[in-house]
Amino acid sequence: MSDLTRVACVQMNAGVEKAANLEKMERLVDRAASLGAEIVVLPEKWNALGSPDVFRAAAEPLNGGESFEAMASWSRRHGLTLVGGSVTEHREGRDKLSNTCPVYDPAGDLIDVYRKIHMFDVLVGGQSYRESAVEEPGEGPVVCEAHGWKLGLTICYDLRFPELYRIETLQGAELITVPAAFTLFTGKDHWELLLRARAVENQLYVAAANQWGTHEAGKSSYGRSLIVDPWGIVLASAPDDDCVIVADIERARMGSIRESLPSLANRQPSTYTWPADA
Numbered sequence: 001m002s003d004l005t006r007v008a009c010v011q012m013n014a015g016v017e018k019a020a021n022l023e024k025m026e027r028l029v030d031r032a033a034s035l036g037a038e039i040v041v042l043p044e045k046w047n048a049l050g051s052p053d054v055f056r057a058a059a060e061p062l063n064g065g066e067s068f069e070a071m072a073s074w075s076r077r078h079g080l081t082l083v084g085g086s087v088t089e090h091r092e093g094r095d096k097l098s099n100t101c102p103v104y105d106p107a108g109d110l111i112d113v114y115r116k117i118h119m120f121d122v123l124v125g126g127q128s129y130r131e132s133a134v135e136e137p138g139e140g141p142v143v144c145e146a147h148g149w150k151l152g153l154t155i156c157y158d159l160r161f162p163e164l165y166r167i168e169t170l171q172g173a174e175l176i177t178v179p180a181a182f183t184l185f186t187g188k189d190h191w192e193l194l195l196r197a198r199a200v201e202n203q204l205y206v207a208a209a210n211q212w213g214t215h216e217a218g219k220s221s222y223g224r225s226l227i228v229d230p231w232g233i234v235l236a237s238a239p240d241d242d243c244v245i246v247a248d249i250e251r252a253r254m255g256s257i258r259e260s261l262p263s264l265a266n267r268q269p270s271t272y273t274w275p276a277d278a
Contacts, residue, residue: 125185187222
């Protein structure tokens with residue numbers, strides 16, 4: 001069990017051309033490995049970001065898909081755990097795509113898969129986003145073990161649903177990863193606020209790898225990828241660029257915080273009742 005682990009978040013501005021994005025991401029993962037990262041988190045939809053037609057064209061099967069195979073090879077080459085951000089996945093027999101985050105171990109083997117639960121159907125900053133037009137929600141929360149840590153998996157808009165983070169915490173998560181393409185309009189006010197809140201209320205580490213800059217059709221992502229500790233302290237923050245940030249996470253620090261301020265232990269689950277129509 002590794003009680004001290006170096007985590008990296010990769011920040012990138014993805015375009016519509018998959019080949020160019022794959023080439024760029026490979027260089028960034030190489031950079032993360034050179035910085036000593038043992039767990040590397042990629043951003044949401046890093047292999048192609050654009051219109052629904054772009055997502056349909058870029059969609060791949062989990063087994064044998066070009067982007068999935070590339071992530072497995074990067075993990076194997078560098079001997080690291082890769083939380084693969086997300087890519088659009090085509091699943092046999094389904095009309096809609098999935099927004100899928102795979103996790104690979106240092107041998108390049110697939111550990112687990114999370115499919116985004118909450119669809120980003122909103123109107124913000126004069127831009128309409130309708131993920132449900134192309135994608136379907138995932139089946140449920142996922143916590144997996146990687147590099148001796150329990151990882152809770154989420155994607156972007158999931159950040160606004162604290163119940164998902166609490167469930168993953170109660171399932172043993174110590175580090176929750178947040179691949180994202182969080183919009184510039186919402187990100188400037190909500191990104192850091194929400195990430196730090198999720199870390200503080202669940203007394204765990206949060207690693208959030210975001211897209212940044214302008215994309216197709218004038219849509220923009222906020223960037224400022226963050227790694228946050230269980231006290232809400234920002235350990236690393238990204239500038240506005242394609243880059244890699246790293247931070248060391250310590251199980252002893254998390255344990256000390258949970259012991260001295262035992263809010264998780266002080267929960268009263270028997271008194272919490274969901275409204276009948278919730």
